[in-house]
Amino acid sequence: MNAMLGLPLETILQMMKAAYEDKVPFNALLGIKIDSITPDTVVVRIDMKEDLVGNFEKKILSGGVISTVLDFTGGVIAQLQVVKEMMDSTPEELLKRLTGMGTIDMRIDFIRPGRGKYFLATGSILRLGKKVAVVRTEMSSDEGMLIAAGTGTYLAG
């Protein structure tokens, strides 16, 4: 389970990282980066900048940015499970499966105001089935404060 299309899994993960950062226009607009990616999970990073402020009195991160990052983080974690399952497939089959995936629903709990220089998000699988995956996610500030938590249900493709 560590080679696909003759490529090692590590190479596949780096290709995914490049696609997430460069080929998703909304990720690029916000500055969403993959801090680290493993076969099981991902750490997503976003740096604070003026454009991302939601409350002009309080200078805190917009809830929309938080929702975007947690939805994306959960989606990557769901896709990682599919990639591991499909190591014997052709690239066409994999791409078809991944582009068929998408968020069905999501809950976000906003815990603390989004204050910080940068924010990191990660998560873990709650349920993994043939049809849907459910993923719990969390975002913390650079000082380690929990900012928000999410639970998303994703179509498994």
Add this chain to the structure above:
Amino acid sequence: MNAMLGLPLETILQMMKAAYEDKVPFNALLGIKIDSITPDTVVVRIDMKEDLVGNFEKKILSGGVISTVLDFTGGVIAQLQVVKEMMDSTPEELLKRLTGMGTIDMRIDFIRPGRGKYFLATGSILRLGKKVAVVRTEMSSDEGMLIAAGTGTYLAG
């Protein structure tokens, strides 16, 4: 209940519209506009543009944009209730109350892919208490297709 600070409610609403569009950096980045605003509800508009795409294969609106618009729409509807309640207050009291408001949690259901030239979101109050407001929201495409639905719980300030 139709004047505050010597200003008619209609003037207050136009001041809110200007603040939402110009003073919230993340709204400005995305191009979120107030299509119409009344004492009871709001219609929020966002025009499709390349930067807002989430799935580069399918050229559809990012789920993060949808979450941002529905969270914002629900928040405005919660704030409208507070503004109507506080027509006898000073501007300082009102501003303090409004800036103390915020989203506690939110559910988003993604119904259809976000295809369209522009999108409109609106909503209505489910629960209005002294401590929290719960608001249901919906986003449709310019062709009237329902794209997403949300339910948010907001701190009433």
Add this chain to the structure above:
Amino acid sequence: MNAMLGLPLETILQMMKAAYEDKVPFNALLGIKIDSITPDTVVVRIDMKEDLVGNFEKKILSGGVISTVLDFTGGVIAQLQVVKEMMDSTPEELLKRLTGMGTIDMRIDFIRPGRGKYFLATGSILRLGKKVAVVRTEMSSDEGMLIAAGTGTYLAG
């Protein structure tokens, strides 16, 4: 599309009503009844009784009863869509599909205290796909007060 197994759809619906009321032990324990059922939706009824009280100071319906009724109501509505789709199938195929269905996740908003002599719940489909159905539901008191609202995501079997 109005006969299955040589039976008219109306007969199928009455068989479903009987099964829901008599063959689901937890429904029987609570006294959950099908008030009416059509090809598109259902009205579920539960009568107030001492056993269903959740707050002994306030004598109101337990939140657990409300969650149970809204989850069940949404599930019936999801099943109705599948039944209509499968009017040409064998009873074995239909039963297999229906028993493979189940709730993936659910949000409940508790709007008002559950006071009343009886309560009615109904709902409508938000999203209907091959893999999942999303259903919005509502429960009202006998006096027409909205008590709770729900959104559930169901595996389509």
Add this chain to the structure above:
Amino acid sequence: MNAMLGLPLETILQMMKAAYEDKVPFNALLGIKIDSITPDTVVVRIDMKEDLVGNFEKKILSGGVISTVLDFTGGVIAQLQVVKEMMDSTPEELLKRLTGMGTIDMRIDFIRPGRGKYFLATGSILRLGKKVAVVRTEMSSDEGMLIAAGTGTYLAG
């Protein structure tokens, strides 16, 4: 912070356990018990019995039972925080605050079919404010399988 009304906190916790088990009719109907209770959290137990079955083909726990247990578990955890805060209050003040508490909204994720001889639920605080508390909960079977996870927002009274 370990005495109220001249009573040690441990005695207060035992009084709460007795009230939850004996004074809440719906808890008694289902057989919901407090397995253990500490100043910070609770373990809730429910034994499988025929009455609690939701799917007569599969003989598994009703989703309504799961929702009831997770909502209750989260509510107790929210109440524990309030009890600790109010150790200097009179019994009347405490009772008034506790009976003013209630669930605002809740998400339940159903992870695995509810098979087991008994089930245990516990949880932890995500957000604790003056107006609301947000609690994450989980239910596992007697064999340690995760059956369901929840997130609830509670009015802090």
